[in-house]
Amino acid sequence: xxxxxxxxxxxxxxxxxxxxxxxxxxxxxxxxxxxxxxxxxxxxxxxxxxxxxxxxxxxxxxxxxxxxxxxxxxxxxxxxxxxxxxxxxxxxxxxxxxxxxxxxxxxxxxxxxxxxxxxxxxxxxxxxxxxxxxxxxxxxxxxxxxxxxxxxxxxxxxxxxxxxxxxxxxxxxxxxxxxxxxxxxxxxxxxxxxxxxxxxxxxxxxxxxxxxxxxxxxxxxxxxxxxxxxxxxxxxxxxxxxxxxxxxxxxxxxxxxxxxxxx
Numbered sequence: 001x002x003x004x005x006x007x008x009x010x011x012x013x014x015x016x017x018x019x020x021x022x023x024x025x026x027x028x029x030x031x032x033x034x035x036x037x038x039x040x041x042x043x044x045x046x047x048x049x050x051x052x053x054x055x056x057x058x059x060x061x062x063x064x065x066x067x068x069x070x071x072x073x074x075x076x077x078x079x080x081x082x083x084x085x086x087x088x089x090x091x092x093x094x095x096x097x098x099x100x101x102x103x104x105x106x107x108x109x110x111x112x113x114x115x116x117x118x119x120x121x122x123x124x125x126x127x128x129x130x131x132x133x134x135x136x137x138x139x140x141x142x143x144x145x146x147x148x149x150x151x152x153x154x155x156x157x158x159x160x161x162x163x164x165x166x167x168x169x170x171x172x173x174x175x176x177x178x179x180x181x182x183x184x185x186x187x188x189x190x191x192x193x194x195x196x197x198x199x200x201x202x203x204x205x206x207x208x209x210x211x212x213x214x215x216x217x218x219x220x221x222x223x224x225x226x227x228x229x230x231x232x233x234x235x236x237x238x239x240x241x242x243x244x245x246x247x248x249x250x251x252x253x254x255x256x257x258x259x260x261x262x263x
Contacts, residue, residue, distance in 0.1 A: 001074045003048075011048075011084050014096070017152045026154040029085055029094040035062055036164030043098040044070045050081050053092030062093070086156045099154065102170035104180065107143045108187055114209045115142050116258055117189070121177055121226055122149035122217040123247060129153075130161020131248035132215065137165030139255040145175040149217075177214070181229045184212050190231045193222045194250060198233035202254045205234050213254065218247050 003011075013019040014027045025045065028034055037044060047066055053059035054075060066073060084094050107117065118136050123129050129151045136144050146153055153173050159166060181191050190208040194215050207213075214230070216222030227233065236245060236253055245253075 001076065003076055003080050008080065008083055011094075011096070015086060015156060017155070020099070020152075020154050024099045025096055026099060026159070027084075027086075027094060027156065028097055028159055029087065030091045030160070031058055031062060031093065032164055033159065034093050034095050035065070036167045037095065037097060038065050038069050040167035042100050042167060044072075044095055045098055046070075046072045046074065046096040048074050048076050048081065048084065048094045050078055050092035051075060052078070056092075059092065087160075102143070102172050104145070104172045104175065107145075107170055107172060108180075108184055108189075110142060112142075115189070115211075116207070117141065117143050117145060117184075117212045118251070118255070119145040119147060119175070119177055119181075119212060119214045120150045121147045121214050121222050123147075123215065124149075124151050125218055125247075126151050126155045126157035127161050128218060128246065128248040129155075130158040130163075130165075132251045133158075133162040133165040133171065135248070135252045135255055137162070137168045139252075139258060141169065141255065141258075143170040143172070145177070145180065145212075146171065146173045147177045148174050177226055178229070181212065181214070181226065185229070185231075191229055192232045192234055193227055193230040194235070194254060195222060195227065195233040196235055196244065198235035200232050200234045201237050202234045202257055203237065205232065205257065207258045207260075211258070213258075215247055215251050 014025060020026050081090055118141050133144055153171060185191055189210045189212045192211055192213045214222055214226055236250055
């Protein structure tokens, strides 16, 4: 099919948060993200692909799987794909996905005895936020909370950095962390904040079965108001001369020790 100027404009507009929020849709691209979306609970609204992708082995397999998910599959030209794609070297496939709203109440009131959640307190860099979601996925976290001042979950750079993690666990945006952490404590969660000056080293921390771990802003860390609600403040041992760690790196290090007691 040939895309009209209006359709191209509509697709391009989904690169803007205001439009994504209004339409409750977002764009994903690439074999990995589109493939991971198929087995998720997210609804695929439209898929656009190039002839080159259709002729490749990986593309053929993906299109067969996509055909079982949606009938709105459209072949477009390389030029049209270039206009839609956000990446320098596109992989020949883009999908429009309906946003899925998860219930914060359901996440907090998880009936399972073990529940490990992660919260982002004003994490502003898209690459960091997306990589942290990816780490949460790898280490089996039960959900992620994006605080009100954190980057938009559906930012294209965030989505790419999640490497499909967005489709594997519940994530809630726009969370008022102060009220949410207070409620979580009432529901039996232990609130743990990451702090360079924390009194407990993460490799010595025995994470309770219901834990909520908070990571803070790249420049100033977790806010003082959130720290006041913490049951524990954890840090990472330093062996060299560096004065700080990237927040996404710190996230991976700390989450790697969460399940230690249960293995």
